[in-house]
Amino acid sequence: MTVTKIALVGIGKIARDQHVPALAASDAFELAATVSRSGGLEGVENYGTIEALLEARPDISAISFCTPPQVRYDGARAALAAGRHVMLEKPPGASLSEVHALQAQAAAANLSLYATWHSRHAASVPAARAWLADKTIKSVRIDWKEDVRVWHPGQQWIWQAGGLGIFDPVINALSILTEILPVPVYVTGADLRFPSNCETPISGRIQMGGPDGPLVESDVDFLFEGEPLWRHVVETDAGTLTLNEGGAVLDIDGTTPATNGAEEAKLHGEYDGLYAAFANLLATGSSEVDLRPMTLVADIFTLGRRLEAPEFIDPTLQEN
Amino acid sequence: MTVTKIALVGIGKIARDQHVPALAASDAFELAATVSRSGGLEGVENYGTIEALLEARPDISAISFCTPPQVRYDGARAALAAGRHVMLEKPPGASLSEVHALQAQAAAANLSLYATWHSRHAASVPAARAWLADKTIKSVRIDWKEDVRVWHPGQQWIWQAGGLGIFDPVINALSILTEILPVPVYVTGADLRFPSNCETPISGRIQMGGPDGPLVESDVDFLFEGEPLWRHVVETDAGTLTLNEGGAVLDIDGTTPATNGAEEAKLHGEYDGLYAAFANLLATGSSEVDLRPMTLVADIFTLGRRLEAPEFIDPTLQEN
Numbered sequence: 047m048t049v050t051k052i053a054l055v056g057i058g059k060i061a062r063d064q065h066v067p068a069l070a071a072s073d074a075f076e077l078a079a080t081v082s083r084s085g086g087l088e089g090v091e092n093y094g095t096i097e098a099l100l101e102a103r104p105d106i107s108a109i110s111f112c113t114p115p116q117v118r119y120d121g122a123r124a125a126l127a128a129g130r131h132v133m134l135e136k137p138p139g140a141s142l143s144e145v146h147a148l149q150a151q152a153a154a155a156n157l158s159l160y161a162t163w164h165s166r167h168a169a170s171v172p173a174a175r176a177w178l179a180d181k182t183i184k185s186v187r188i189d190w191k192e193d194v195r196v197w198h199p200g201q202q203w204i205w206q207a208g209g210l211g212i213f214d215p216v217i218n219a220l221s222i223l224t225e226i227l228p229v230p231v232y233v234t235g236a237d238l239r240f241p242s243n244c245e246t247p248i249s250g251r252i253q254m255g256g257p258d259g260p261l262v263e264s265d266v267d268f269l270f271e272g273e274p275l276w277r278h279v280v281e282t283d284a285g286t287l288t289l290n291e292g293g294a295v296l297d298i299d300g301t302t303p304a305t306n307g308a309e310e311a312k313l314h315g316e317y318d319g320l321y322a323a324f325a326n327l328l329a330t331g332s333s334e335v336d337l338r339p340m341t342l343v344a345d346i347f348t349l350g351r352r353l354e355a356p357e358f359i360d361p362t363l364q365e366n
Numbered sequence: 367m368t369v370t371k372i373a374l375v376g377i378g379k380i381a382r383d384q385h386v387p388a389l390a391a392s393d394a395f396e397l398a399a400t401v402s403r404s405g406g407l408e409g410v411e412n413y414g415t416i417e418a419l420l421e422a423r424p425d426i427s428a429i430s431f432c433t434p435p436q437v438r439y440d441g442a443r444a445a446l447a448a449g450r451h452v453m454l455e456k457p458p459g460a461s462l463s464e465v466h467a468l469q470a471q472a473a474a475a476n477l478s479l480y481a482t483w484h485s486r487h488a489a490s491v492p493a494a495r496a497w498l499a500d501k502t503i504k505s506v507r508i509d510w511k512e513d514v515r516v517w518h519p520g521q522q523w524i525w526q527a528g529g530l531g532i533f534d535p536v537i538n539a540l541s542i543l544t545e546i547l548p549v550p551v552y553v554t555g556a557d558l559r560f561p562s563n564c565e566t567p568i569s570g571r572i573q574m575g576g577p578d579g580p581l582v583e584s585d586v587d588f589l590f591e592g593e594p595l596w597r598h599v600v601e602t603d604a605g606t607l608t609l610n611e612g613g614a615v616l617d618i619d620g621t622t623p624a625t626n627g628a629e630e631a632k633l634h635g636e637y638d639g640l641y642a643a644f645a646n647l648l649a650t651g652s653s654e655v656d657l658r659p660m661t662l663v664a665d666i667f668t669l670g671r672r673l674e675a676p677e678f679i680d681p682t683l684q685e686n
Contacts (some may be wrong), residue, residue, distance in 0.1 A: 073647050116669075119552070141659055141668065142634070143551065144554075147550045147551075207555070232439070232466070233464070234464075254463075277457070315534055344661075344665060345460075345464075348667040349528035
């Protein structure tokens with residue numbers, strides 16, 4: 047198997063928790079360098095800027111970005127301009143229009159661009175999709191509730207314009223929704239609660255329609271304490287499908303199919319799946335950019351009603 | 367020439383000011399009926415609902431929607447389901463995802479769907495596009511300032527979620543921008559001012575990037591008194607192009623090219639152009655749905671910073 051040298055840009059929580067272990071386990075990629083201003087990884091060459099990396103390492107043909115979405119475009123553009131294939135953490139950018147620009151650039155240069163949605167690689171998402179394929183969907187209920195203080199400690203970019211707030215995790219739910227439903231959905235309404243000191247919402251309710259009228263109701267909350275609730279419940283003409291734990295655990299009318307992954311798959315399987323898919327895109331010279339989850343979020347921001355929520359103070363930052 | 371019977375849905379200000387005169391002047395269409403709950407037009411059959419029209423008039427093969435964007439989807443979906451071609455006022459819907467759903471529906475049924483951008487048919491837009499085609503764009507400045515009390519009296523839907531506020535007219539500027547520029551642009555930042563009693567913004571500033579960094583600055587205001595300012599100024603390597611009066615009047619380095627339309631073209635030419643384009647789509651069995659202006663607006667709402675503005679009271683409604 048050809049091993050592709052890859053660089054990782056942005057060595058924060060998601061890089062350390064997910065990308066680095068997935069790359070260590072991958073036969074297709076070798077983590078050859080990192081880009082980080084605040085220091086890289088033990089034993090891996092680090093550059094302070096993407097420009098320095100592109101200049102020094104023409105042997106690295108693929109670059110994976112896990113920087114915050116607000117600063118991803120400039121790096122991705124530079125990487126494509128230097129002839130490198132690009133993989134993007136979710137969401138693939140701060141705006142739909144900048145991802146369209148990257149798509150055009152990658153296509154013109156015959157390079158692979160991969161906009162990843164890690165939750166689509168959760169253990170039970172393929173089985174859910176397969177089961178729903180021939181069912182009539184009667185309603186969908188999504189609850190996406192977690193404690194931002196536990197899951198995103200100190201990640202201030204989430205609260206800055208373009209950081210999406212609660213919709214940074216909710217876009218995972220929407221990536222699963224658009225993957226498993228056999229019909230298209232569209233946003234009809236939303237109520238969004240913005241803390242008085244933040245530029246992005248902390249909680250909300252969303253309504254979506256489908257081919258025959260109202261179809262999806264969703265309740266999302268970034269201040270939910272205890273065990274997170276990452277759940278899709280799909281009522282169909284043939285029973286109720288429940289996806290729990292962010293796509294990891296499937297239940298159909300109280301029965302758990304044997305397709306569920308092991309604990310290990312729940313932890314690292316999503317990112318193993320992403321890098322395997324990226325290797326496949328490189329091997330076939332193709333791109334994958336599905337903007338449906340991001341389009342739904344943009345629609346929610348465009349037509350959502352804005353309500354005030356109390357000031358949010360991140361206790362992690364308070365301690366500093 | 368085949369004359370297509372067409373129905374107009376939503377008999378408000380834009381229908382009376384623009385659609386009805388354009389249809390009266392068209393050889394391609396005959397205005398056969400209207401749909402309006404508050405009464406239609408003198409001498410034209412009116413129906414209270416789109417369903418009643420579709421049921422009673424199978425001979426009407428095309429439907430043009432000028433209802434507010436928040437209620438356009440259900441009607442358009444019903445019209446396509448009944449086998450009719452559909453033309454949509456701008457913006458083509460309240461959300462990108464619902465227009466995607468309509469596109470899929472029209473394609474599956476082999477029907478024409480036309481998402482119109484009337485400002486692209488302003489007298490000098492084609493000449494501006496042609497002149498810019500081979501230029502290097504150095505910067506773009508857009509001012510879009512008008513008095514909502516003069517141009518949208520009593521149109522409360524503009525202030526409701528999904529009505530876009532100032533971005534209802536600004537989307538015209540963006541439809542021109544994406545038509546005339548030879549390079550793609552993407553939103554990098556925005557400041558939006560929301561009146562305390564409205565769900566949509568009343569003014570703002572927007573920044574966009576292009577292939578080589580920052581490219582577009584825009585200042586938009588819905589409380590601008592006196593003559594409206596609807597202007598694009600494009601600095602290029604070969605001089606400065608100015609489009610004034612919403613695309614009607616062109617100026618290149620102080621010279622006004624002879625391509626400018628007459629006063630009459632400024633008033634009704636845009637909608638004449640729309641219906642001519644729709645007739646062409648019907649004749650060729652094709653659709654036209656360019657969502658770039660709407661994508662830029664969705665991006666502006668997604669990553670814009672929200673600021674408070676004073677309460678807005680529409681004096682037209684106060685008098686009632």
